[in-house]
Amino acid sequence: xxxxxxxxxxxxxxxxxxxxxxxxxxxxxxxxxxxxxxxxxxxxxxxxxxxxxxxxxxxxxxxxxxxxxxxxxxxxxxxxxxxxxxxxxxxxxxxxxxxxxxxxxxxxxxxxxxxxxxxxxxxxxxxxxxxxxxxxxxxxxxxxxxxxxxxxxxxxxxxxxxxxxxxxxxxxxxxxxxxxxxxxxxxxxxxxxxxxxxxxxxxxxxxxxxxxxxxxxxxxxxxxxxxxxxxxxxxxxxxxxxxxxxxxxxxxxxxxxxxxxxxxxxxxxxxxxxxxxxxxxxxxxxxxxxxxxxxxxxxxxxxxxxxxxxxxxxxxxxxxxxxxxxxxxxxxxxx
Amino acid sequence: xxxxxxxxxxxxxxxxxxxxxxxxxxxxxxxxxxxxxxxxxxxxxxxxxxxxxxxxxxxxxxxxxxxxxxxxxxxxxxxxxxxxxxxxxxxxxxxxxxxxxxxxxxxxxxxxxxxxxxxxxxxxxxxxxxxxxxxxxxxxxxxxxxxxxxxxxxxxxxxxxxxxxxxxxxxxxxxxxxxxxxxxxxxxxxxxxxxxxxxxxxxxxxxxxxxxxxxxxxxxxxxxxxxxxxxxxxxxxxxxxxxxxxxxxxxxxxxxxxxxxxxxxxxxxxxxxxxxxxxxxxxxxxxxxxxxxxxxxxxxxxxxxxxxxxxxxxxxxxxxxxxxxxxxxxxxx
Numbered sequence: 001x002x003x004x005x006x007x008x009x010x011x012x013x014x015x016x017x018x019x020x021x022x023x024x025x026x027x028x029x030x031x032x033x034x035x036x037x038x039x040x041x042x043x044x045x046x047x048x049x050x051x052x053x054x055x056x057x058x059x060x061x062x063x064x065x066x067x068x069x070x071x072x073x074x075x076x077x078x079x080x081x082x083x084x085x086x087x088x089x090x091x092x093x094x095x096x097x098x099x100x101x102x103x104x105x106x107x108x109x110x111x112x113x114x115x116x117x118x119x120x121x122x123x124x125x126x127x128x129x130x131x132x133x134x135x136x137x138x139x140x141x142x143x144x145x146x147x148x149x150x151x152x153x154x155x156x157x158x159x160x161x162x163x164x165x166x167x168x169x170x171x172x173x174x175x176x177x178x179x180x181x182x183x184x185x186x187x188x189x190x191x192x193x194x195x196x197x198x199x200x201x202x203x204x205x206x207x208x209x210x211x212x213x214x215x216x217x218x219x220x221x222x223x224x225x226x227x228x229x230x231x232x233x234x235x236x237x238x239x240x241x242x243x244x245x246x247x248x249x250x251x252x253x254x255x256x257x258x259x260x261x262x263x264x265x266x267x268x269x270x271x272x273x274x275x276x277x278x279x280x281x282x283x284x285x286x287x288x289x290x291x292x293x294x295x296x297x298x299x300x301x302x303x304x305x306x307x308x309x310x311x312x313x314x315x316x317x318x319x320x321x322x323x324x325x326x327x328x329x330x331x332x333x334x335x
Numbered sequence: 336x337x338x339x340x341x342x343x344x345x346x347x348x349x350x351x352x353x354x355x356x357x358x359x360x361x362x363x364x365x366x367x368x369x370x371x372x373x374x375x376x377x378x379x380x381x382x383x384x385x386x387x388x389x390x391x392x393x394x395x396x397x398x399x400x401x402x403x404x405x406x407x408x409x410x411x412x413x414x415x416x417x418x419x420x421x422x423x424x425x426x427x428x429x430x431x432x433x434x435x436x437x438x439x440x441x442x443x444x445x446x447x448x449x450x451x452x453x454x455x456x457x458x459x460x461x462x463x464x465x466x467x468x469x470x471x472x473x474x475x476x477x478x479x480x481x482x483x484x485x486x487x488x489x490x491x492x493x494x495x496x497x498x499x500x501x502x503x504x505x506x507x508x509x510x511x512x513x514x515x516x517x518x519x520x521x522x523x524x525x526x527x528x529x530x531x532x533x534x535x536x537x538x539x540x541x542x543x544x545x546x547x548x549x550x551x552x553x554x555x556x557x558x559x560x561x562x563x564x565x566x567x568x569x570x571x572x573x574x575x576x577x578x579x580x581x582x583x584x585x586x587x588x589x590x591x592x593x594x595x596x597x598x599x600x601x602x603x604x605x606x607x608x609x610x611x612x613x614x615x616x617x618x619x620x621x622x623x624x625x626x627x628x629x630x631x632x633x634x635x636x637x638x639x640x641x642x643x644x645x646x647x648x649x650x651x652x653x654x655x656x657x658x659x660x661x662x663x664x665x666x667x668x
Contacts, residue, residue, distance in 0.1 A: 049527040049528075049529060049530075050498070050527055161379075161615040161616060162378065163615055164615060191377040191378055191554050192554060192555070192556070192595060192598045192599055193377055193594060193595060193598045193611055193612035194377075194611065194612075194615070195598065195611075196598040196600075196609035196610060196611035196612075197611035197613075199609055200608075200609060200611065218527055218528065219528075220528070221599070221600040221601070221602060222600055224600060224602060224605055225600040225605060225609055244605070245605065248602065248605065258529060259528060259529065261532075262528040262529045262531065262532040263528055263557065263602075264531070264532070264535065264555065264557035264558050264560065264561040265557060265560060265561065266556060266557050266560050266584060266596070266599065266601075267560060267584075268560045268561070268580045268581045268584060269581070270560075271561055276529075276532050276533060276536065277529045277532070277533075278533075280497050280499055280500075280530065
C-alpha cells in the first residue's frame with residue numbers, strides 16, 4: 001500500500017428527487033456529505049446495516065449513481081478524473097479502470113452465455129482487443145488467475161457452484177485490467193467454507209495485480225480479516241473511520257460497538273451477554289433530528305437529539321462522529 | 336423430557352431428467368420436547384429437504400425409501416408421518432403439530448393480502464376458532480413477538496413492513512396454531528446482524544414460554560452456538576456428526592466440522608489466515624463412493640475412505656461421528 005490517494009471524496013452526496021409533482025422538491029439523500037480517502041493498493045472496508053447507504057456510495061464512486069453534491073476524484077497516476085462531471089470518452093475510459101463485483105453470483109451471470117463469452121464480453125464492449133485470438137488469450141490469462149479450469153470456459157453458469165460462479169464474476173470484473181474494484185457484499189451469498197476461499201483469492205489478486213478494493217459488507221468479522229481500513233456508515237452518514245486494527249481494538253462510536261456485540265459468539269456459554277440494539281434503522285425519508293443514531297443509541301443525551309455531531313479526527317487517523325465519544329472512552333478506562 | 340419426533344433411516348431421492356438424485360441418505364435423529372436442534376451444512380447438504388420431509392412438503396417428484404420412518408409423538412399418540420397420504424390427514428402435521436418459518440419472509444407472505452387476513456385464514460383452516468377469535472389471537476401474537484401497534488399492522492401489507500418486522504410477523508403466524516415443533520429454515524440469514532440478534536433473542540424467549548421443539552436450520556455456526564442444545568452437521572445428504580452444542584463446537588470430531596469452524600473469521604486473532612474447506616461440494620449427480628466427504632477431506636487416511644462408507648460411532652454418550660478416523664472407538668450402539 002502506498003500513501004498516494006486513489007479515490008478522494010469530499011462531502012459526497014447522492015440525492016434522489018422523489019417529490020410528487022412539479023413544486024414538491026423532496027430529496028432523499030441516500031449518501032449525505034460523506035468524505036473518504038482510499039489509498040492506492042488498499043483494501044477499504046465499508047460496513048453498515050441495509051439502508052445505511054454503503055451500496056449507493058460504492059456505486060457513486062463507480063459513476064453508477066448520480067452525485068448531487070460534493071466532489072470525488074480518481075487519480076491512478078495516469079489520469080485524473082473528477083467523478084461528478086466525467087462524461088463521454090473519459091467516462092468510457094473510467095469504466096475500464098473501475099469495476100464492480102456483484103453480491104449474488106446466481107443472478108449476475110447470464111444463463112445463456114458460456115463462461116468464455118461472459119468473461120470476454122467486457123473486452124468486446126470496450127473494444128480492448130482486436131482479434132478473437134487476442135480476446136481468447138486474455139480470457140485464458142485472467143481465468144487462470146481466478147483459478148478457473150480452461151475446460152470450464154466452454155460450459156454454462158448453471159454447471160457451477162456458488163464459489164465457482166463468484167470466481168467467474170471476479171474474472172469478468174478484472175478482464176479489462178481495472179485499478180479500482182468495488183466488491184459489493186461479494187461473499188454474503190456464499191457458504192462459510194467457500195467464503196474463506198473467495199476472500200483469499202481477492203487478497204491474492206490484489207497483491208498480484210496491484211488493485212485497490214472498496215469492500216462493502218455487513219459482516220464485521222469478514223471485514224476484520226480482509227481490510228486495512230474500515231468506514232462505518234449509518235443512515236447515509238459516515239459515523240466512524242479508522243485503520244482496521246484500531247477500530248476493532250477500540251471502537252469509538254456506540255453504533256460500531258453495537259454492531260460488534262450483535263455478532264453471534266461461537267462460544268455456547270457466552271449467550272445473551274451482548275449489548276443489543278433496540279429498534280431498526282429509521283426511514284431515510286423521515287430522518288431523526290440531531291444525531292441520526294440517537295433513536296437507538298444507549299448513550300444518547302439531550303444534545304444528541306438536537307445537534308448533529310460532525311466527523312472529528314483527533315489526529316490518530318481514527319475519525320468518529322459522536323458528541324460523547326471522549327467522555328465514554330474515559331468512563332470505560334476508569335471503570 | 337419426552338421424545339417429540341423420531342426420524343429413522345430417512346432416505347429421499349428426487350426423480351429428475353438426469354435420473355434419480357439422492358438428496359438425503361440414511362438420516363436418523365430424534366428431538367425431545369423443548370429441545371432446540373441445529374441442522375448445519377453448506378447449501379446442497381440436504382438440510383432443508385430433511386426438515387421438509389417431516390411435513391411431507393417436498394416436491395411431487397420426491398421418492399421416499401421404504402426403510403424411512405418418521406414418528407411424531409403428539410398428544411399421547413404416535414403418528415407415522417410418511418404413511419399419511421391425503422391432504423386432510425396431513426393436517427395433523429402441517430399447521431397442526433408442526434409449523435415452519437422460511438428464510439425470505441417477503442417471498443413467503445402473499446403480497447396482495449393483508450398480514451392479518453393471512454394469519455386469520457390459516458387459523459380458520461387449522462383450528463376451530465371463530466373469525467373474531469382468530470383475529471384476537473393473531474393480534475395478541477403480533478404483540479407477543481414485539482411488533483409495535485399490532486392492530487394497525489394487522490391491516491397492513493407485507494411490503495409496508497421492514498425485514499425484521501416481516502420475520503417477526505412470520506414467527507407470530509407460525510406460532511399462533513400452537514405447534515409442538517417449529518422448523519426454522521435460515522430465519523435470520525436475510526437479516527442484518529443487529530436485527531438477527533433481536534430475532535434470536537425472541538426465539539429463545541418463545542422456546543421458554545411455549546416449550547416447543549425447534550429445528551433450526553442454518554449455515555452459521557455462531558447462530559447455532561447461541562441458540563441450539565444439540566447439533567447435527569450434514570454433508571451431501573448425510574449426518575456426519577451429531578452431539579451437544581458445546582461438545583461439537585469445542586471438540587469437533589469430523590474433519591468437515593473442523594473445517595467449517597476453521598473457515599470462520601475469528602475476532603480473537605486477526606492475523607490468523609482463513610482456511611477454506613478445499614474444493615467445492617460435489618454435484619448430487621456424482622456422489623463420491625465411500626465416505627461422501629473424502630474428495631475434500633484434509634485428514635484422509637487412504638483407500639478406506641474412498642471405498643467404505645464410515646459407520647456411525649459414538650465417541651461418548653451423546654456424541655456420534657461418521658468417520659474412519661474414529662474407527663477404533665466403539666461401534667454404533
